[in-house]
Amino acid sequence: MTQPGPTPANRPLTRQDRRRNRIVAMTGLVAVWMLLWGTLSWANLISGVLVAVVLLAVFPLPPVTFAGRIRPLPMARFWLRFTRDLVAASIHIAWLALRPRHTPRGAIIAVPLRVNTDLNLTLTAEALSLVPGSLIIEADRTTGTLYVHVIGVRTIEEVERFRQGVFELEARIVAAIGSPDEVRRLTSADPAGPSRPVDTEGAPT
Template sequence: MTSDPMSPPKPVAPTNPPLTRTALRRNRIVAVTGLTGVWMLLWGTLSWANLISGLVLSVVLLAVFPLPPVTFAGRIRPVPLARFWVRFLRDLVVASAQIAWLAVRIGKPPLSAIIAVPLRVNTDLNLTLTAEALSLVPGSLIIEADRTTGTLYVHVIGVRSREEVERFRQGVLDLEARIVAAIGSPDELRRVTQPHAAGPSEPTHPEGVPR
């Protein structure tokens, strides 16, 4: 059955409909909470002074440099969120011990590499949270984030083989999955549980790692 060529076309819903006032308010609260959390992590001390100064700084930053509207389509899940923090704190302790050992051990300097990791959920929020969590762990540092492809380029210390490159890449994807499980939408959860479409990442301009 063909449609009448003279009939008016059906209206198409906009791909990015304007956010409601409730959604805007919720996004601001999420942004302030996230910025305050990063501020306190950077200070490394849990105190009322850091909390209040982080809240004030977050509000000022959002007022002076307003962020583009980022739709938070997920929901906060307390149990996965607690699991994320427990694993994140564990990674902080383990990575700190590993970097301390690399600094004091006798031998050749540790090798390093820049590894490209394409994420499965290509949103600004997921890209930012995953990059922040990686940068706060000693031994890894984000040097570039490609918003078009959702790819993080991470400088990693102590990489000696392609197997370790792939192991690190899988660790980043596991970190992304924990973040999505804590605050992601059902669709994002499905994406992180499906097999990753991209092949194994290769170190870009590795320092000592064979190509």
């Protein structure tokens, strides 16, 4: 299968592009703030806006161009699946904590994303970290690789199942907000070989 070619160089950002990117960054930061608090309220919304304004003013981020489009139906599918994964993972972690005479095993898994952009790397990492049982310990911006600590992993098959789940999460994010070029790159790219735990805590290597 032909691999997608290199992404063309980004054009200079116009004033409209910069305004749109600030709105996207503000919306993302406020959404993460609300998710971290876990309560939808005016107080959390207003405080999230204030925190986002301060962060963007005091710690300006490098420009992340949002070249995609928001698609309502894929966005709804993403949130429904994310909510389901959140509930399922919470139940699983609670069972591991309460299970008698059982020591949970874990692994650090390297997952190279197929769409290597700052926005996709950030959103995928945030979505993974918000689900109990998985935590991003490093993100390699150069290669677009996430290093994820996962609890409750015992076999190579479970490692591969988690890796495939990350690819599916990435696909849902790109389908919801990605550009047509990113969607094409995602559907034409195959995961390069099996993943392996970079480090394990009792899981097989």
